[in-house]
Amino acid sequence: MHAVVCIKQVPDTTEVRIDPKTGTLDRRGVPNIVNPEDLHALEAALEFRDRFGGRVTVLTMGPNFAASALRECLALGADEGVLLTDRRFAAADTFATTYALWSAIQKIEKERGPVDVVLTGRYALDGDTGQVGPGLARRLRVPLLSYVTAIEEVDFEAKRIVVQRHIEGAVVTLESRLPAVLTCSADLNQVRYASLPALLAAQQAQVTAWSVDDVGADPEQCGLKGSPTIVSKSFVPEPRTDTCRLFEGEPAEAAASLVDFLIAEHRIPGFEPVGAKEA
Amino acid sequence: MAIRFDAVIVGGGPAGLSAALVLAQAGVKVAVIERGDYAGAKNMFGGVIYHEPTDWVVPGFASEAPLERRIGHHEYWFLDERSALKIAYEDAAWREKPNAWSVMRAKFDAWFAGKVEKAGAQVITQTTVVDLLRDGRTIRGVVTSRPEGEVEAPLVLIAQGVNALLVEKAGLGRDWRADEVVLGVKEVIQLPKGAIEERFGLTEGEGTAVEMLGGEATAGLMGSAFLYTNSDTVSIGTAVLLSHLREQGENPNRLLERIKAHPSVAPLLKGGEMREYSAHLIPEGGYRAMPRLYGNGVLVAGDSAAMVNAVTMEGTDLAMVSGKLAGETMLEALEKGDFTERTLSRYRDRLEDSFVFRDLKQFSRVGTFFADNRQYFDFYPRLANGVARQLFTVDLRPKAEHVRGLLDQIRGRRSLWRIGMDLVRGWRALA
Ligand SMILES: Cc1cc2nc3c(=O)[nH]c(=O)nc-3n(C[C@H](O)[C@H](O)[C@H](O)COP(=O)(O)OP(=O)(O)OC[C@H]3O[C@@H](n4cnc5c(N)ncnc54)[C@H](O)[C@@H]3O)c2cc1C
Numbered sequence: 001m002h003a004v005v006c007i008k009q010v011p012d013t014t015e016v017r018i019d020p021k022t023g024t025l026d027r028r029g030v031p032n033i034v035n036p037e038d039l040h041a042l043e044a045a046l047e048f049r050d051r052f053g054g055r056v057t058v059l060t061m062g063p064n065f066a067a068s069a070l071r072e073c074l075a076l077g078a079d080e081g082v083l084l085t086d087r088r089f090a091a092a093d094t095f096a097t098t099y100a101l102w103s104a105i106q107k108i109e110k111e112r113g114p115v116d117v118v119l120t121g122r123y124a125l126d127g128d129t130g131q132v133g134p135g136l137a138r139r140l141r142v143p144l145l146s147y148v149t150a151i152e153e154v155d156f157e158a159k160r161i162v163v164q165r166h167i168e169g170a171v172v173t174l175e176s177r178l179p180a181v182l183t184c185s186a187d188l189n190q191v192r193y194a195s196l197p198a199l200l201a202a203q204q205a206q207v208t209a210w211s212v213d214d215v216g217a218d219p220e221q222c223g224l225k226g227s228p229t230i231v232s233k234s235f236v237p238e239p240r241t242d243t244c245r246l247f248e249g250e251p252a253e254a255a256a257s258l259v260d261f262l263i264a265e266h267r268i269p270g271f272e273p274v275g276a277k278e279a
Numbered sequence: 280m281a282i283r284f285d286a287v288i289v290g291g292g293p294a295g296l297s298a299a300l301v302l303a304q305a306g307v308k309v310a311v312i313e314r315g316d317y318a319g320a321k322n323m324f325g326g327v328i329y330h331e332p333t334d335w336v337v338p339g340f341a342s343e344a345p346l347e348r349r350i351g352h353h354e355y356w357f358l359d360e361r362s363a364l365k366i367a368y369e370d371a372a373w374r375e376k377p378n379a380w381s382v383m384r385a386k387f388d389a390w391f392a393g394k395v396e397k398a399g400a401q402v403i404t405q406t407t408v409v410d411l412l413r414d415g416r417t418i419r420g421v422v423t424s425r426p427e428g429e430v431e432a433p434l435v436l437i438a439q440g441v442n443a444l445l446v447e448k449a450g451l452g453r454d455w456r457a458d459e460v461v462l463g464v465k466e467v468i469q470l471p472k473g474a475i476e477e478r479f480g481l482t483e484g485e486g487t488a489v490e491m492l493g494g495e496a497t498a499g500l501m502g503s504a505f506l507y508t509n510s511d512t513v514s515i516g517t518a519v520l521l522s523h524l525r526e527q528g529e530n531p532n533r534l535l536e537r538i539k540a541h542p543s544v545a546p547l548l549k550g551g552e553m554r555e556y557s558a559h560l561i562p563e564g565g566y567r568a569m570p571r572l573y574g575n576g577v578l579v580a581g582d583s584a585a586m587v588n589a590v591t592m593e594g595t596d597l598a599m600v601s602g603k604l605a606g607e608t609m610l611e612a613l614e615k616g617d618f619t620e621r622t623l624s625r626y627r628d629r630l631e632d633s634f635v636f637r638d639l640k641q642f643s644r645v646g647t648f649f650a651d652n653r654q655y656f657d658f659y660p661r662l663a664n665g666v667a668r669q670l671f672t673v674d675l676r677p678k679a680e681h682v683r684g685l686l687d688q689i690r691g692r693r694s695l696w697r698i699g700m701d702l703v704r705g706w707r708a709l710a
């Protein structure tokens with residue numbers, strides 16, 4: 001079993017503020033963390049390895065200090081951390097990011113052996129597009145299993161996997177052939193806690209750093225040059241003012257008044273007012 | 280296989296990091312174990328750090344540490360309901376030779392930890408020390424919250440701050456009593472650009488530190504309120520003796536709301552946006568509340584050892600100096616290969632020679648004295664305002680009537696004899 005897990009280092013957005021004037025993130029003094037869902041993707045890969053043996057390679061594209069995110073994954077048990085870092089990768093949109101990651105996965109396949117499954121987070125805390133996983137599946141020409149919330153069966157010999165995915169209002173069980181790309185949600189599993197020896201070893205560990213040339217990527221398709229998306233403007237929405245009506249009184253009474261109000265105001269078909277006493 | 284270090288420091292606050300720096304710079308294999316996501320993540324204080332003690336521990340820190348403002352003014356405000364009597368001290372000499380800096384601990388401690396890491400220490404975060412490894416009466420390492428989490432080391436420094444569970448586990452002391460800890464709550468409030476300079480009469484980069492006393496600040500309980508200016512925020516909070524809060528059923532958040540609404544404070548915060556809210560205990564039991572400072576294989580520094588000067592609001596400097604002295608003693612022990620109390624007792628000697636012990640001894644009676652004499656936190660600040668009010672108010676009444684008004688205010692509340700005694704006793708407690 002060989003799993004590649006794509007992780008992204010993101011600012012801890014619980015601590016980020018948006019500058020209302022420029023509309024950009026104020027990242028000063030904000031700590032960087034591994035995108036939370038990516039840790040669940042890693043956990044899924046580690047559970048595969050626990051059961052079937054094999055190898056877990058963690059891949060990230062980012063600046064030099066993203067190495068610390070890879071070390072966190074090494075502490076949790078990943079076998080190797082690969083850092084795609086090069087000035088020419090910078091300012092990539094999701095299209096160029098996907099191209100770069102795909103190029104690296106090619107090299108990983110060639111040098112570390114065939115890849116059975118690629119796992120990503122569902123979406124990244126900061127960019128929040130949820131496009132990188134799907135983009136990778138397209139480039140790799142393998143099935144995409146997005147929003148995975150449970151893995152029911154997996155057989156790497158028979159190259160088949162059965163997963164549950166959450167879609168709006170329903171849970172879908174899907175069977176797919178492998179290799180495939182899975183985008184993982186936080187419900188999928190509980191991330192393990194690194195042991196102290198593993199943590200210490202990871203702090204000293206080297207990560208593999210690859211440049212544009214190392215992965216044989218076309219510089220024209222990387223970073224800013226390879227990014228068709230242009231951010232024309234970003235802004236903070238104006239706060240909206242609206243009237244607010246509070247239904248007071250005993251809970252049952254207040255609920256009845258609320259229901260009456262909703263039915264009357266919004267003419268919900270098929271419902272008659274319950275006839276609460278008007279306060 | 281057990282993990283081994285020459286020394287383990289519990290806690291990545293000022294005390295622990297200062298010790299680690301000494302050890303790492305001497306090439307000792309030292310680990311700092313910190314429970315927060317990073318050093319500083321969970322830490323808060325008023326507050327200001329003091330230049331000279333910090334520089335003694337980290338020479339040249341001022342040119343690289345994340346500092347907010349150089350403190351140019353120190354002020355005491357005595358509050359009455361709608362008035363404030365202010366004593367301010369400013370010193371131009373501090374421009375050339377800084378005295379104190381406002382800092383945010385999340386940034387400062389993180390920077391300090393980075394410095395210690397560069398010097399060669401291993402900083403292990405997101406890891407809590409839950410117990411000590413013992414051999415009879417000798418401490419020989421720590422147990423952390425992680426799987427396979429034991430770390431062996433001939434020397435352990437407990438620098439875990441005020442909640443010093445390990446001090447008890449090491450058999451060196453007991454938990455604090457409620458009259459030995461002060462509960463501080465604080466808000467960090469962001470102000471529009473330029474507002475700090477304008478409202479506080481400051482030049483760029485210069486800051487002020489305000490200590491507020493009086494019934495309006497602490498509802499007459501022992502403690503004070505504080506206000507510090509940071510780069511573009513102010514820190515405002517109250518710090519009140521825990522036992523008084525309990526006896527009075529008083530809520531610190533309510534005190535903070537009240538101080539924010541005081542007419543001398545509210546205009547300073549106008550239009551501000553709250554960025555942070557935090558609470559933390561301060562061990563103010565002083566010299567008498569101190570645990571034993573060392574045992575076989577173990578030492579205690581900083582807040583864990585109650586090294587706080589409650590009168591002057593100093594804690595970080597005592598933590599750093601005690602940490603450094605602990606580090607030097609540990610170095611000596613490693614050189615000798617003797618980790619018993621005999622060598623480690625040199626830590627206490629070093630502290631005795633430093634300002635840390637001198638100050639803590641001098642102020643050893645302050646806490647209990649003021650805790651039992653709440654008039655200093657209510658009656659006197661009001662009286663001082665009364666005097667000033669009579670002195671400055673010009674109306675159609677003769678001055679003699681103003682004086683009589685003042686005497687009426689005192690009469691029936693406290694005799695002149697008692698006031699005289701309070702002055703003498705108050706002075707004695709401090710001097
Ligand atoms: C409109 C827009 C404009 C942008 N403009 C810029 C810009 O000008 N400059 C700039 O630097 N950035 C820019 N970005 C950010 C950048 O495009 C994205 O952060 C990046 O392409 C990943 O997309 P995402 O964050 O939406 O990830 P998602 O697609 O939401 O992430 C899903 C999963 O993909 C994986 N993944 C995502 N990114 C990486 C990565 N780098 N390495 C490994 N795995 C990864 C993770 O597993 C993650 O959980 C922009 C983003 C948007 C939405």
Ligand SMILES: Cc1cc2nc3c(=O)[nH]c(=O)nc-3n(C[C@H](O)[C@H](O)[C@H](O)COP(=O)(O)OP(=O)(O)OC[C@H]3O[C@@H](n4cnc5c(N)ncnc54)[C@H](O)[C@@H]3O)c2cc1C
Pocket residue numbers: 289290291292293294295312313314315318319321322323324325326327328329406407408409438439440441463464465516518559560561580581582583586587592593594595596598
């Ligand atoms: C409201 C308030 C205002 C203050 N104002 C000032 C001021 O203006 N100036 C001043 O000099 N001092 C001030 N102080 C006091 C000062 O903050 C402390 O004295 C100082 O921080 C003590 O340093 P320390 O290293 O001993 O402890 P701490 O700074 O508390 O550091 C202890 C560290 O140990 C970690 N830790 C705790 N338990 C464990 C564990 N089991 N395992 C691993 N890690 C652990 C904590 O996360 C923390 O990082 C103030 C304090 C408060 C609460």
